[in-house]
Amino acid sequence: MPTYTAPAKDMQFVLHDLLKISVSDVPGYADLDRGFTGAILDEAGKLANEVLAPLNAIGDQQGCVLENGVVRTPDGFKAAFEQLKEGGWNGLDLPEDYGGQNLPYVMGTAVGEMMVSANMAFNMYQGLTHGAISAILAAGTDEQKAKWLPKMVSMDWTGTMNLTEPHAGTDLGMIRTKAEPQDDGSYRISGQKIFISAGEHDMAENIVHLVLAKAPGGGEGTKGISLFIVPKFLVNEDGSLGARNGVTCGKIEEKMGIHGNATCVMNYDEATGWLLGDLHKGMKHMFVMMNEARVGVGLQGYAQAEAAYQNAVAYAKDRLQGRAVTGAENPAGPADPLIVHPDIRRNLMDQKSFVEGARAFTFWGAMLIDRAHRLGDKEAEGLISLMTPVIKGFQTDKGFDMAVQAQQIYGGHGYIEEWGMSQFARDARIAMIYEGANGVQALDLVGRKLASDGGKHVMAFFEMVKAECKAHEGDDRMKGFVEPLKAASKQLQQAGMFFMQSGMKNPNAALSGSYDFMHLMGHVCLGLMWTRMAKAAFEALEAGASDAAFYETKIATGRYYMARHLPACAMHLARIESGAETVMALEEEAF
Amino acid sequence: MPTYTAPAKDMQFVLHDLLKISVSDVPGYADLDRGFTGAILDEAGKLANEVLAPLNAIGDQQGCVLENGVVRTPDGFKAAFEQLKEGGWNGLDLPEDYGGQNLPYVMGTAVGEMMVSANMAFNMYQGLTHGAISAILAAGTDEQKAKWLPKMVSMDWTGTMNLTEPHAGTDLGMIRTKAEPQDDGSYRISGQKIFISAGEHDMAENIVHLVLAKAPGGGEGTKGISLFIVPKFLVNEDGSLGARNGVTCGKIEEKMGIHGNATCVMNYDEATGWLLGDLHKGMKHMFVMMNEARVGVGLQGYAQAEAAYQNAVAYAKDRLQGRAVTGAENPAGPADPLIVHPDIRRNLMDQKSFVEGARAFTFWGAMLIDRAHRLGDKEAEGLISLMTPVIKGFQTDKGFDMAVQAQQIYGGHGYIEEWGMSQFARDARIAMIYEGANGVQALDLVGRKLASDGGKHVMAFFEMVKAECKAHEGDDRMKGFVEPLKAASKQLQQAGMFFMQSGMKNPNAALSGSYDFMHLMGHVCLGLMWTRMAKAAFEALEAGASDAAFYETKIATGRYYMARHLPACAMHLARIESGAETVMALEEEAF
Known part of the structure; x- marks a missing residue:
């Protein structure tokens, strides 16, 4: 069974030796000295190593099960989710006004890498919530923020993003989900969304869906699209949960990987929703979420490669097979460990040099996001906008390739599910597809x-x-x-x-x-x-x-x-x- | 659900326009005119398209099940196997003396591609049998050939190759399976073999295992290894089946793919076996099988890519998403088909140009094998020996990459098992590993x-x-x-x-x-x-x-x-x- 050890030292190197964050002019960075970031990374590492990583294979084997409209997550997920909540990890880089700790995004990124490496499918429940919070922060009214955000930051409620429909993936202009305005200012949402990660599950009291739909008068194509908040349970004035809304999970998909995350078909049947942001400007608001999500997916690419690499190294040191061409290095044993062979080294160095380079690139990108948000640095904003498709597309392609190379180190054992290396490759594969397939990233870039x-x-x-x-x-x-x-x-x-x-x-x-x-x-x-x-x-x-x-x-x-x-x-x-x-x-x- | 259409026309192009087989000096080639090869390919294509391809997804979903020592293959496999037998397909390129049709290997290769594209896991039962036959043909006594081959050529009995042990994969010198000589000239075989494809199943009356084991007096490492014939059921003098031999399937592996083929842990407990070929020369004899198997695995690489490509093309023509950058090409529809987009073309052309090139290379390699075997052409023998690691290593790496690219065309649907594109990638993955992991092929080459x-x-x-x-x-x-x-x-x-x-x-x-x-x-x-x-x-x-x-x-x-x-x-x-x-x-x- 694979193991994971959070690479805190490598992260400290990027944060302090490379990015020199604690002497940066970004508000909030001055507090981030080596001792402080080290303490955070150690705590996050413990959770990743001891709680999340051991659930990774279990999630893959059990998957999620839909019964009577309820999705059951794999054994241990709910308890781990509680620990994630108790540690306040979701709020790490979110505003204090809503219960967060307001640390810079770069710290959220470092912690996020650990969680994703340890258990990508599990981490998605939190990742989507984080993205939905960002969209509400950017586009919501004060009232909406006060109503939705505190419970989402604490993860009592989780979030989702609902874009895709059966006939409309990249081309969102073709979506058919309808939003009918009501006299009380709300909307009735009807339609079907597919590929909704974390669309339904048993770990949170409520789920806050952000849904793209067409309201009357918006015209053709993407221009007619608006964004709506559609909760699973309506929320009363006093914040308590009210009636069940007209949104249900119709099916969960059997996928190549990320089995621990429920990928749902969501049916909206005159569900009550509220406009988020401006009418007919839904695409703009959704892109707040999408851009953050794309950097996060780029992180998934190399984070899966990191986890796979660690296990490939362990196997290469442990497995005895053949002799070094330059003379036996383990003469007392029946054979030398795999790691003596040049082609095994070539393979491991491919992985190691990619993963560490990608980590630096991603943290640097996160720092640009902090500069843009906290300093209003327009150049940083332009640069991260340029880099986002590269972080997403390049890193997920290479991350998958490297997970496949790590699997290869195991020979035949790499193909057997029991050894866990197949899961890294299967899980990493989705990152090349979702949040805009990599061909779409390339189109966005060029x-x-x-x-x-x-x-x-x-x-x-x-x-x-x-x-x-x-x-x-x-x-x-x-x-x-x-x-x-x-x-x-x-x-x-x-x-x-x-x-x-x-x-x-x-x-x-x-x-x-x-x-x-x-x-x-x-x-x-x-x-x-x-x-x-x-x-x-x-x-x-x-x-x-x-x-x-x-x-x-x-x-x-x-x-x-x-x-x-x-x-x-x-x-x-x-x-x-x-x-x-x-x-x-x-x-x-x-x- | 994916479909498959055997590319007979493309194969005819390689056989006749490129290789000009019917005017070659290789014995047996003169018969292979366009009409004759076309008739064979049409028949094989029907079996592949109509019988084997529809079972591919079923095999993936159901897998094989081990119950009370018996392996149950997926629904429909046994009936399809009977059709394969009735058609005499296994004997196509095997000697007439043992019931084959003695056609050149190049024809077996063309037919093999169709079977592998249609259903790789199913085809392995036949492929391993073919390899075991080759080893017996090359190293067996006349008596052994007469005893084992007719039933194997007809596929009443199937074959396997048993090399790997838990601690010994590439490094076969470390195997521990023992062969104790008996007074009657037979051997008692004891030990455990792993990763034995088609090691146990319910489609044949008997299974003939070819097993590497150490007999006394052979010295250390690979020098001490001999090859043995160890049948599941002993065979009486009159050819009828006798007692069950001491070989059992202890476990079948849960794998990333090729679920329709049983990958078995085989336990040999004083099983009766007979030496095949010379004592302590087992590696040499096994390599007859291995070299054929490696070319066959190289074929699997591009054959999976071919099947994946066909479906990617169909989806790219059918799925409407976005507009051509040079102006709408389907103005009456809500969007243009994917295939108008340059990056989709780039992806499809990558696949198409690789697959067709690899087919030519593989058929050319098969022709070299025919020249070596039928003409005794030493230069052809040297050349195919040089090319074998390239056919195996390069084509399986690229074949997997191309199956992944084909999956990418489907966007999110590519990740959902129901659509079948994941299976091509998962099945193709094993070809990079078995019969010598690709790093070992590179080592063999250089x-x-x-x-x-x-x-x-x-x-x-x-x-x-x-x-x-x-x-x-x-x-x-x-x-x-x-x-x-x-x-x-x-x-x-x-x-x-x-x-x-x-x-x-x-x-x-x-x-x-x-x-x-x-x-x-x-x-x-x-x-x-x-x-x-x-x-x-x-x-x-x-x-x-x-x-x-x-x-x-x-x-x-x-x-x-x-x-x-x-x-x-x-x-x-x-x-x-x-x-x-x-x-x-x-x-x-x-x-």
């Missing part, structure tokens, strides 16, 4: 984000990479970082130029390369992170850090990333520059 | 095959590619093929040179790049196949082929492969040339 604000944000990113390279000029220790980063960044710029030049004539030329561009950009971002982490590690060593081996390992891991992952950039560029011709050559019938 | 016979076979392959490029010099139509192939082949040679130069000093330098080399070589092989297919298509068009669109599609699909897959070669070379330093940098504790 079709929208690159050009937003006149291309200002991507230019700022290029400048940032350039400045980073310049800063290390003449530093021989940094050569193995700066040179590959410079080359990769040039390739990314060249791809951008190709889009500008050929995309003018033929938009298909740009969109045929969108997926490769997303990956190319992901590599440049992780390359930038590794360059900065290496520098930070050299600084720590120079300052006489007691744990020299830790910092030396960071540098060596970064060198691997630059030498072995960044060569993908040239491949992506070549694919991009081949343009639309071969992609669009066939008639539809020829497929 | 550590053994490259240098075998003084490197003669890889040099012959380079010459073959060079000659192919030279043959099209000055043919402008072929430029999009020849130039990328030439570049990729140079990169492959450069990687080989790197291994020779640096591997002398440090074997880890070569082995750190083995996995990338396997992929680089796979791309060159498929690039070569596409170059030849394009040429064949141009020739057909020049000859006034009636179905011009079919041949034009081949050329366009090949162009995609060259433009969009071959750029991976430079990436693999760069990874290889970065050497062992970053791969082996960390101490074991640093992971």
Whole structure:
């Protein structure tokens, strides 16, 4: 059975050595010294290691069961949920006004990684609640906030997001769920939503659904969509629960993974709902939730890879098979451990260097979100908006690949469910799909984000990479970082130029390369992170850090990333520059 | 629910336009004219489409059940197995002496692809039997052949291969199963084998296990291993079944996929067995089976991708979502079909161009096997020995990736088991692991095959590619093929040179790049196949082929492969040339 140990030390490295959060000008960051963040991470780690991780396989095996309209979660989930509530973990980075602790988002991200690595399906109940809270915070009236948020922050009530319908996934303009205005200001919501994570379960008193629906007068397509609050139980004036609302779970889906989370078909039958935010502006408000959710899903990508990696390492050290080509390393034993073999090392280093790079990228992204929200930093807001599809699309693709590679270390045992490595791959797979399939992320990046604000944000990113390279000029220790980063960044710029030049004539030329561009950009971002982490590690060593081996390992891991992952950039560029011709050559019938 | 339509026309193209089998000098090939092969493929296609494919999802859902030592296969499997037997499909390419039809292996391969695409788990019962027959044909005495083969060719009895033990997978030298010689010339076999596909089931009267075990006097490691025939039921002199032998299925594994095939723990408790081939030469004899099995597994890789691709295409044409960026293509409908979007095309073309290239490569490999067996062609034997790890390792990695990409086309529905796309990915996953995990294939390729016979076979392959490029010099139509192939082949040679130069000093330098080399070589092989297919298509068009669109599609699909897959070669070379330093940098504790 797999185990998990929260990587608090690696997180501290990112928070303090790399991002230097406690000396940042972001309000609230000054409190985040090493001791304080260490205490939080230790507490969260305990919960993740001891409570959530042991339930991960149980959740996978038992799944959720729908009986008489009630969803039963796997054994132990409810008790663990109570512990999560008692610890106040959901409110960690939410406003004090509603019962939260108002810590920065970057801390919520670090804690979130632990919970997701330990038990992704379980964590989704909390993750969706957090997203729904963000939408109400951004779009709700004071009255709505007072009514819904305290119980959601405490997780007495959980939240969901209801977008997809059977015929309308990416293309939300086609949704049919209707909202009929009533005399009392409420709406009657009717329609069917599918793929609703945590749509029904037995761990909370109430569930607050945020539902996209069409109210009269909004016109065609996405313009006609509004967002509604539709609770499972109506809430009385005094805050107590009232009548059951007209919303029921009609079915839960049998899925490839995340079995511990109930993926529901939700039927709305004249359910009572209240408009959240402006009429016919539902898409805008939903995107508050979606953007947060996309960063969270990008985190799921590498967090699953982290958990899988830890177990792959343990197996590679334990399993004796074959002899090192350079001479036996365990001569007293019947064979050497797998980890002596170069191809096993190659596999593990692929994983390790990706996961640590992705963690840095994600925490950095979380810091940008804090800068945007707490400082009103418009540049940070533009940058995280640009990076969101990369965090989501690149990291979930690679995270799945790495979970599959971790499974491969186990040989035949990796394919047997009892050993638990299949679950990491199966669970990680969903992250490439939900909250906008990765092809949609690539479209968002190339079709929208690159050009937003006149291309200002991507230019700022290029400048940032350039400045980073310049800063290390003449530093021989940094050569193995700066040179590959410079080359990769040039390739990314060249791809951008190709889009500008050929995309003018033929938009298909740009969109045929969108997926490769997303990956190319992901590599440049992780390359930038590794360059900065290496520098930070050299600084720590120079300052006489007691744990020299830790910092030396960071540098060596970064060198691997630059030498072995960044060569993908040239491949992506070549694919991009081949343009639309071969992609669009066939008639539809020829497929 | 997914469907499958056997691609007989594409197979005919490979057999006749590309490989020109009916004019080959291989004994038996002259009979294989278009009409004859078409008739076989049509019959096999009917069985695959109408009988096997509809059972695929059922097999996945029901799995196999072990009750009182008996394994119950899923509903419908036994009846389908009877149809397979009645059609004589197992004996298609087996000797007439034992009831087969003695057709060339290339035909068995084409038919096999259909069966595997339709239902991989079901087909394994037959596939293992075929492999066991090959081992008995190669190593058995005349008496053994007469005793075992007729019933195995007819599939009244099925076969298995028993290698792995709990502590010994890749490293078979560590097996503990014992064989005690008896006075009557038989052996008593005792020990435990795991991961035995089709080890026990209810579709055949008897099961003939081929078992690796250690007989006294053989010394340490693999040198002490012999191969034994151990039937489930002993066989009387008159051919009737006798007493139950001391072999039982102790457990069937819960796996990620191929649920329809029983993966068994087999317990041998003083079971009666007979030596197959020479004492202490079991590994050599088992490798007859293994090499055939590896080509068969490489076929599974792309055959699963083919089935997944067919369904992805159907969904992409059917599902309406969004509008083409160049203007609505289905203006009367609420949205355009997915297939109008460039990134969907990119995804589908990735799949299509890989699958068709892999089919050509595999059939070509099967033709080499026929040349080796039927003509005694030593060069063909050397070449297929070199190619076997590439067929197995590269094609199963890519086949899985492509099944995952096909699943991605379905968005959220791809993750729901009901839609069947998850099964293709889960089933395809095992092919990367069994019959030697892909890392072991890479080791076999770089550590053994490259240098075998003084490197003669890889040099012959380079010459073959060079000659192919030279043959099209000055043919402008072929430029999009020849130039990328030439570049990729140079990169492959450069990687080989790197291994020779640096591997002398440090074997880890070569082995750190083995996995990338396997992929680089796979791309060159498929690039070569596409170059030849394009040429064949141009020739057909020049000859006034009636179905011009079919041949034009081949050329366009090949162009995609060259433009969009071959750029991976430079990436693999760069990874290889970065050497062992970053791969082996960390101490074991640093992971």
